Amino acid sequence: MKRILTFIFAISLFSSCTTEEIVQVQENFFAGQSFERTTDLIAPNYEATFEIPLNIDLLESDMVLVYHLVGVDNDGFDIWRLMPDTVYTNDGQEFQYNFEHNFDFVTVFIEAPSTFDFNSLLDGDLFDQTFRTVILPVDFVNSSNLDITNYNDVMEYVQ
Numbered sequence: 001m002k003r004i005l006t007f008i009f010a011i012s013l014f015s016s017c018t019t020e021e022i023v024q025v026q027e028n029f030f031a032g033q034s035f036e037r038t039t040d041l042i043a044p045n046y047e048a049t050f051e052i053p054l055n056i057d058l059l060e061s062d063m064v065l066v067y068h069l070v071g072v073d074n075d076g077f078d079i080w081r082l083m084p085d086t087v088y089t090n091d092g093q094e095f096q097y098n099f100e101h102n103f104d105f106v107t108v109f110i111e112a113p114s115t116f117d118f119n120s121l122l123d124g125d126l127f128d129q130t131f132r133t134v135i136l137p138v139d140f141v142n143s144s145n146l147d148i149t150n151y152n153d154v155m156e157y158v159q
Contacts (some may be wrong), residue, residue, distance in 0.1 A: 032134060032135060032136045032137070032154070033135045034132055034133060034134040034135065034155075035050075035052070035053050035056065035132070035133055036130060036131070036132040036133075037050045037130070037131055037133075038128055038129065038130040038131075039108075039129060039131070040126060040127045040128065040129070041108070041109065041110055041125075041126050041129055042126060042127075043118065045109065046109055046110040046118065046121075046126070047107055047108065047109035047110070048107070048108055048109075048129075049105050049106070049107040050105065050106050050107075050108075050131075050133070051104060051105055052101075052103070052104055052105060052106060052133070056135060058103055058135055059137070061137070061138045062135050062136065062137055062138060063135070063136045063137075063138045063148075064101045064106070064133065064134075064135055065082060065083075065133070065134045065135075065136065065148055065154065066082075066083045066099040066101075066131055066132070066133050066134075067080040067081060067082055067083065067131065067134065067151050068080065068081050068083055068085045068097050068108075068129070068130075068131055069129075069131070069132070070085070080132065080151035081151075082148060082149050082151070083096075083097050083098055083099050083108070083131075084096045084097065084098040084099075085097045085098075087125065089120055089121075091117075091120055093112070093116055093117065093120060094112070094113075094116075095110050095111065095112035095116055095125075096110070096111045096112070097109075097110060097111075097129075098110075099131075101133075106131075106133050108129075108131050110125075134154055134155075136148075136154070
């Protein structure tokens with residue numbers, strides 16, 4: 001009986017709400033998930049694969065974002081960039097840190113044109129690279145004004 005009353009209450013709540021209020025209710029129950037890994041991206045593939053932790057529920061409709069730690073500001077706060085992240089070398093070449101994922105793994109890699117000279121990569125481009133994977137329900141992202149390129153805004157919604 002309690003379940004029936006709860007169900008009726010929930011339906012009456014949502015049917016009496018405006019769309020904006022429903023989004024607010026959904027946002028209050030929203031929880032993104034994230035994990036972080038530090039790795040080296042070395043030859044020959046210049047890539048690393050991370051297993052998505054078992055405690056993270058990844059749905060087919062979820063949005064998977066990967067941010068690259070690119071430094072620390074003067075106040076000691078991390079600086080993160082959404083991938084793909086294009087980097088320009090001192091000799092005028094460019095490459096990208098990029099990623100792909102499935103339900104079990106996230107692979108980060110360096111992607112470059114066929115003419116790119118991988119010998120021009122510096123140790124700082126390859127070693128001790130930190131990546132944070134963030135998983136957001138796509139319904140929430142589509143229903144809010146969330147700027148996914150702004151790392152700090154995204155992290156406000158991640159537990």
